[in-house]
Amino acid sequence: MVFNCTEIDDLLERFYLSPFYGLEFCIGFPGNLMVVLAYLFCLPKWRSCNVYLFNLAISDLIFLCTLxxxxxxxxxxxxxxxxxxxxxxxxxxxxxxxxxxxFMVWLSMDRFLLIRHPARNHFLLKPRVALVITGLSWLAVNAEVMPLITLMLQDLQSGNWSRCNDFASLQGDVSALGYSMGLTLTGYILPLFGLCGFSHRIWRLLQTQETAFQRRTTQYKRAVRVVALASVMFLVLYTPYHVMRNVRIASRQAWAGVKLCTRMYIKSLYILTRPLAFLHSVINPVFYFLMGDKCRHFLLAKFRKLGRKQGQSGEPL
Structure with missing residues (x-):
């Protein structure tokens, strides 16, 4: 059997992307759905962090439905x-x-402000302000992604509306490489700096106020660990995808002079990074549990109460 480098992408799509996407849906959809339903029907009082977590869960849930x-x-x-x-x-x-x-940046900001203002007297800790921030965030993200629609339509038109390509394979009047690099900067690198910055500021604040918050040290140290963990998660999952997406687009340019098989190997590496980047939708429910403040304890109490009711209903008469 003669190896054909042009068949690598087809093999990866069938035996790697398909099962990986299926697994992400099976694990991530129930977790995010449970969070959305719990927030809608079980949460007695909404706080600013709950607004960010709810919008994050909605975003993940809609995305997972496409898998x-x-x-x-x-x-x-x-x-x-x-x-x-x-x-x-x-x-x-x-x-x-x-x-x-x-949204994870705003959650990190919320944790930082909560440590600095435990009485929640800062205006950014108000639920109404959190609603405004989430609304503006949705507008900003949609504005960032909107040029992708133009690029997709141009690519579909060039393929007689019969070829649905991924981002890194699109062709059109819009510079795919310039747009991808701009999106990487504004959509990924800058928010990542925000996550790391809030993690550092929380840590510095704990160091300077350690004596004053002796009784709350454990709670606040958990906050800095969660924010740091979120930074590491996005760094590990998003970086390979954004690097390979830009490399893949650059390799397709005429000025790059990359040979066919080399382009296919680059495309294969890019394919490998795609489901890893989307893995955040499966992991995010962990942050709902860790960053949920009193919501976490309330939901656990609800589950224990339901468990006791089921146990009692199952007792023989």
Whole structure:
């Protein structure tokens, strides 16, 4: 059997992307759905952090709903035939990608302000202000991703509306490389600096106020660990994807002079990073549990109460 480098992407899509996307949906969808339902029906009082967590869960839930179709198409070696579904899928994917890290920045800001203002007397800790911030965040992320629609439509038109490509394979009048690098800077690098900055500021604040908060040291140290963990998660999951996306787009430019097989190897590495970047939607429910303040204790009490009721109803008469 002669190895053909042009078949690598097809093999990866069928035997890597399809099962990975299916697994992410099966694990991430129930977790995020449970969080959304719990916030809607079990939370007695909303705080600013709950607003950010709820919007994060909604974003993840909408994105995860697009994975079963992708998994099915890749598994059956089929191409997306509906250009409406193609545009919506890619758009939702990238809105989630950049809204998730942005909402995590606001959560980190919320933790920092809560440590600095335990009485919640800072205006940014008010739920109404959090609603305004989330609304502006949705507008900002959609504005960032909007040029992608133009690029997708131009690429679909050039392929007679029958070829649904990923971001790194699009062609159009918009410079894909320039847009990708700009999106990497504004949608990923700057928010990552924000996460790291709040993590550092929380740590410095704990050091300077350690004596005053002796009884709350454990609670506040958990906050800095959670923020640091979020920074590490996005650094590990997002960096390979953004690096390989830009490398993949650059390798397709005429001035790069990259040979066919080399381009295919680069594309294969890019494919490997895609489901890893989207893994944040599966991991995010952990942060809902860790950063939920009193909500976490309330939900646990609810689950224990339901467990006792089920146990009592199951007792023999």
């Amino acid at each position: 079963p179709r992708l998994s099915f198409l890749y598994a059956n070696h089929q191409k997306e035939t509906s250009y409406y579904a193609c545009v919506i899928n890619r758009y939702v994917l990238h809105v989630n990608l950049y809204s998730s890290i942005l």
